[in-house]
Amino acid sequence: MTTPAYSGLGPALTYVHDRPLEPGTLVRVPLGKRELLGLVWEAPGLSLEGLEPGQARAVLQVFDAIPPLNAAWRGLASFAARYYQRSLGEVALAALPPQLRDLQAEQLARKLKRLAKAAAGNPKTQGRQVNQAADSEPQMPESLSVGDTKAGPELSPEQAIALQRFQAADRPALLFGTTGSGKTEIYLRAVQELLEQDPQAQALIMVPEINLTPQLEARFMERFARWGVVSLHSGLTPAQRLDHWLAAHQGRARIVLGTRMAIFASLPQLRLIVVDEEHDPSYKSQEGARYSARDLAVYRAKRESQGRSPAHCRVLLGSATPSLESWRAAEIGRYLKLEMPQRIGGGALPRLRLVNMNHQPKQCVLAPALLESIAERAARGEQSMLLLNRRGYAPVLACHACGWKSDCPHCSAHAVFHKIDRTLRCHHCGYSSRVPYACPGCGNLDIAPVGRGTEQLEEQLVGLLAHARRADGEPIRVLRLDADSTRAKGSLEQQLAGMHEGEFDVLVGTQMIAKGHDFRRITLVASVNADGGLFASDYRAPERLFALLLQAAGRAGRDADFVASQGAAVELWVQTWYPEHPLFAALVQHDYPAFATQQLEEREAALMPPYSFQALVRAEARTQEAAQALLNLAAQAGEPLPGREHLTLYPAVPMAIQRVANVERAQMLIESDSRPALQAFLAAWQEQLQLARSQPEAKGVLRWAIDVDPLAI
DNA sequence: AGCACGCCGACT
């Protein structure tokens, strides 16, 4: 009755034990020559009499020191496995802390005894652990209302109404709140009211990125340490992850904060799920079971409420730029829409300044007016932030004599020029080589960088601002933050702290600086080259660009007092060659609803999600032909399958980056107006895919995977 | 996924 952590083996395996085991019990079982962690699953109608001798081996150990995973959790795991077309064992066992796999039952029992003792001796032990991880983040000053031990600020009327409507909601709620409108305070209050009113209740708070957990943790710890706050994300050590998981599973932690993996945390008394920045693509897993933690949050809340009132477990999705899926659900009343258009403290939203690059001096990096504005701000003690979505010095090196380009030898992509260590690096496979002295094609010495990355922007900015001075008369200081500059552990926190202290005047970086961080002195945000998102082949690109720009804009002017005392103009500058693009018309007005309406109309006309349902099958092989053959052969074989008549199967095509690490990749898009039809077809089709593998045309196929509700096509 | 079994190239 256990499932192995292996994806090819679909249904549960059968084992025997000398006494009945409750479903959800963790066990240790033999499989082949190995000993594995297993999970007891329900086995309706199975009796020992029906078993051939030797058909079932014996359970080795029972982890009876911890309670079984409950029915709601098992329901979530089996739904996720079914919906995302993976085996139950893979989903269920991947959702457990990895260290559990290596532990013997007695070791776990001993650990639990120790934890119980520690918890009895010091009820705050749990909280301490978390705080250590979070202490590098500067704390937000809270305006404490006198006599209120809960130490929350007064809610604005708008917040109070949103919270009240959420508390009365009988369906998932979408909190559409401008950046700086105080969404986090709503989360905190919702959690507080729930945990005060129900002494057992647990809440799950999800954030898109690991970088954002420390500061959220700090805010939750500050108010709710007494209730036990733990985090769950991939940055924890294996031991921490097990501890935190156990704390949640045993109900010692009543608040769990985490990234997408936290959706599978065992929370026996789960009553509230918050998904912050619900539109963020990080919620969609890109490997293993390709689940959407946001979608599973909605499912899980419903499943937890099964057989109880619909509001037993509530779910709150928050965003300043909701996904079009959630937006539409709110429009048609499937979700409750809560709106908070005002910034707390009345801070003005940044004014959009579109820079028409057609009218700028030739070859200019930053418009002169933008440079000047940055310099003026630095002179007044204000900070600026520049976004450029490309790390490295230049995306490619090229020889103008023979046309040679710095291509990665293993991928169909350029190797990026990193000037700092004079390397060419492929961002897809990790290949790295020294920059050649002369062109490998023709020996020409004149090989030059083409295009611009953050390293180069930083360098040019320092040059362009050489004449300018800070308030203290010193030269302007530029900080670059991207995956390269923050590789060392703790260096992101350290550099962010420097930015907060005002050590730097200008911050240059990739996406990672646009999200969440609370910079107090930034009054200008600029997107150096936004056009990539305007005409990308991916139909979701405009949506992502809009979200990125608004989110980045939200970094500016967060401290209304600072802005007022400076008399600062809070601005978002966007450099573009296409200023007339309709996306910008909506952006000028900060009008997400208008943008969403326009995008949804396009989607409806083209019958794209959320007006249709998609799945993507990707194949990897030694040759492109084999990868495509597998998909096309399986498609042919799938003709008679259930649901097929409601589907469109497009021909297999090479992926955008066709070859990565010497593996050829192809994909096939499947579209349907019926989710059940798509589900039924995919479930049956797996077998055809498996069979197609043994055809001679598909020789050299390495693997294939189905991505249900893919984000990028 | 692991781990075994099984059939073809360069070494003591």
Place this chain on the structure above:
DNA sequence: GTCGGCGTGCTC
């Protein structure tokens, strides 16, 4: 003649 490459197949 063996060590070892990774292709194919199985695990209650």
